[in-house]
Amino acid sequence: MSPTNRTVVVTGIGATTPLGGDAASTWEGLIAGKSGVKPLEQEWAAEQAVRIAAPVAVEPTEVIPRPQARKLDRSAQFALIATQEAWKDAGFTGKAGEDGSVDPDRLGAVIASGIGGVTTLLDQYDVLKEKGVRRVSPHTVPMLMPNSPSANVGLLVGARAGVHTPVSACASGAEAIGYAIEMIRTGRADVVVAGGTEAAIHPLPIAAFGNMMAMSKNNENPQGASRPYDVDRDGFVLGEGAGVLVLESAEHAAKRGARVYAEAVGQGISADSHDIVQPEPEGRGISHALQNLLDNTHLDPAEIVHVNAHATSTPAGDIAELKALRKVFGDDADHFAVSATKSMTGHLLGGAGGVESVATVLALYHRVAPPTINVENIDAEAEANADIVRGEARKLPVEGRIAALNDSFGFGGHNVVLAFRTI
Numbered sequence: 001m002s003p004t005n006r007t008v009v010v011t012g013i014g015a016t017t018p019l020g021g022d023a024a025s026t027w028e029g030l031i032a033g034k035s036g037v038k039p040l041e042q043e044w045a046a047e048q049a050v051r052i053a054a055p056v057a058v059e060p061t062e063v064i065p066r067p068q069a070r071k072l073d074r075s076a077q078f079a080l081i082a083t084q085e086a087w088k089d090a091g092f093t094g095k096a097g098e099d100g101s102v103d104p105d106r107l108g109a110v111i112a113s114g115i116g117g118v119t120t121l122l123d124q125y126d127v128l129k130e131k132g133v134r135r136v137s138p139h140t141v142p143m144l145m146p147n148s149p150s151a152n153v154g155l156l157v158g159a160r161a162g163v164h165t166p167v168s169a170c171a172s173g174a175e176a177i178g179y180a181i182e183m184i185r186t187g188r189a190d191v192v193v194a195g196g197t198e199a200a201i202h203p204l205p206i207a208a209f210g211n212m213m214a215m216s217k218n219n220e221n222p223q224g225a226s227r228p229y230d231v232d233r234d235g236f237v238l239g240e241g242a243g244v245l246v247l248e249s250a251e252h253a254a255k256r257g258a259r260v261y262a263e264a265v266g267q268g269i270s271a272d273s274h275d276i277v278q279p280e281p282e283g284r285g286i287s288h289a290l291q292n293l294l295d296n297t298h299l300d301p302a303e304i305v306h307v308n309a310h311a312t313s314t315p316a317g318d319i320a321e322l323k324a325l326r327k328v329f330g331d332d333a334d335h336f337a338v339s340a341t342k343s344m345t346g347h348l349l350g351g352a353g354g355v356e357s358v359a360t361v362l363a364l365y366h367r368v369a370p371p372t373i374n375v376e377n378i379d380a381e382a383e384a385n386a387d388i389v390r391g392e393a394r395k396l397p398v399e400g401r402i403a404a405l406n407d408s409f410g411f412g413g414h415n416v417v418l419a420f421r422t423i
Helices: 023-032 043-047 074-089 118-131 140-144 148-157 172-185 203-211 250-255 284-295 315-335 349-366 380-385
Strands: 008-016 107-112 162-164 191-198 241-249 262-271 304-308 337-339 403-410 414-421
Touching (some): 008 023, 008 250, 074 148, 074 191, 118 203, 162 172, 172 241, 172 262, 262 284, 284 414, 304 349, 315 380, 349 414
Parallel strands (some): 107 191, 304 403
Antiparallel strands (some): 262 414, 403 414
């Protein structure tokens, strides 16, 4: 088999999210329809129009030693926690080369972040203003770099085939996984750790998103605030955390006897070129990404039974995505069980594609689609264009090979669609 036709599989998963400190508890929360949204308790929140968010369920300092945590931005802390879990889950016991299971020169890392070390940048600027030059941390630059999570993950696992950091706003995590698939498919690497992370629950991002009218102001009902496809949706809820996959060539995984969750079929990418923040209303850019996926993979539309939708709970974005699915797949879209997991986790920005890829892979592995919660009065356009999984999780077909899509879109018009399939 030539390098350009290599099959890529998922052999490890890891996460830290508003629903749990690992992938298993996150999945449990998703299937149960649990919300991770809470009132913000920090003093600065009292002055904000938006006073809710979805923080991680387990603080990183409960997992990472405090001396190490002090040298890492929160986004890098999340990335390391998710990677440690995914690496172990894939069956690796130490750095590449230590146990002979993977050659470090054939190992890559691609961890994305939409904003990077924004909390470090803003906090250290406050230190500079309030306490002076000498009090600024010497670790500030390595902490605030957008590539800090990826670099630290590369150091953790010993990756030498390449360490990369896609930055495409809320499509970043998905783009990282797509990039990793191509690294393996084209022969650059045998194993790649890939995903996304974000830590932006801070007064400035919340004020900025709030003033854009992009975030829900349903402060009185935090757990019901993220409501994709509901007629009363009024914006997204900011979440934080990370999701990471270990991707591997099927041949490499088979040689070491690795457990395989799913095949990573490939990606479709496009750009709207419409507006810096608004999606193209008819979903044309998204349609191009979906068609690009079909044109560049061997994915059969008849195999698709599930879509983990981008669906952030914004009036325009939720519908544009469904229109695109209908335009590209036609009547086949009637058979897609569409889940909007941001209704439970909030929107993790650059971490969303990572966490939602974990959810998509687990949906295939367990053959269950998570519910979309808080849809009390479904938007007529949503109901006309898609079969939304509401209320309770739904079983997926138990026989045969099935596939699922994970959609991620970002400010700037970035569109990324990932496809996974059962083995």
